[in-house]
Amino acid sequence: MGYMDGGTQDQDQPKWTFLTSHARVLIMIARDPGIRVRDVxxxxxxxxRTVQGxxxxxxxxxxxxxxxxxxxxxxxxxxxxxxxxxxxxDHEIAGLxxxxxEPPTP
Structure with missing residues (x-):
């Protein structure tokens, strides 16, 4: 279980982040629509199990x-x-x- 989901926090990880787990999962899927749950x-x-949920x-x-x-x-x-x-x-998630x-522009 990840630290943001009630697990223990690693000393090197921040106490909070801007994106939720739902956003991260959606981003991973947007990057690779054939990605396995295990990899996400x-x-x-x-x-x-959390990712499946x-x-x-x-x-x-x-x-x-x-x-x-x-x-x-x-x-x-x-x-x-x-x-x-x-x-x-009033904003589409497509923008996020x-x-x-998309890779950053140099």
Whole structure:
């Protein structure tokens, strides 16, 4: 379990971060729509079970569509999905995903 999810905090990790676990999982999927839950969990410092729950939340919230390709899942970000919080609800998540997933310009 990651430290932000009730696990123990590593001395080298910050006490807080700007992005939630839901945002991190969505970003990882946006970067690689065929990514495995195991790899998302490892990259985000979460358990596989936590990531599975987040993926379900994102599907139920209308942010993500999951489909099967052979034995693997493939994910698609729903175009036009808006932020949930009232302070940002007039913005699409696509802007954040583009900012975080595109390589920085030199």
């Amino acid at each position: 969990a490892s990259a985000c410092g979460l358990t596989e 987040i993926v379900s939340d994102l599907e139920e919230g209308g942010y993500l569509v999951r489909s099967r390709e052979g034995r693997r899942n493939r994910y698609e970000i729903v175009p036009g999905a808006m932020f949930r919080h009232p302070a940002e609800s 995903l583009a900012l975080i997933t």
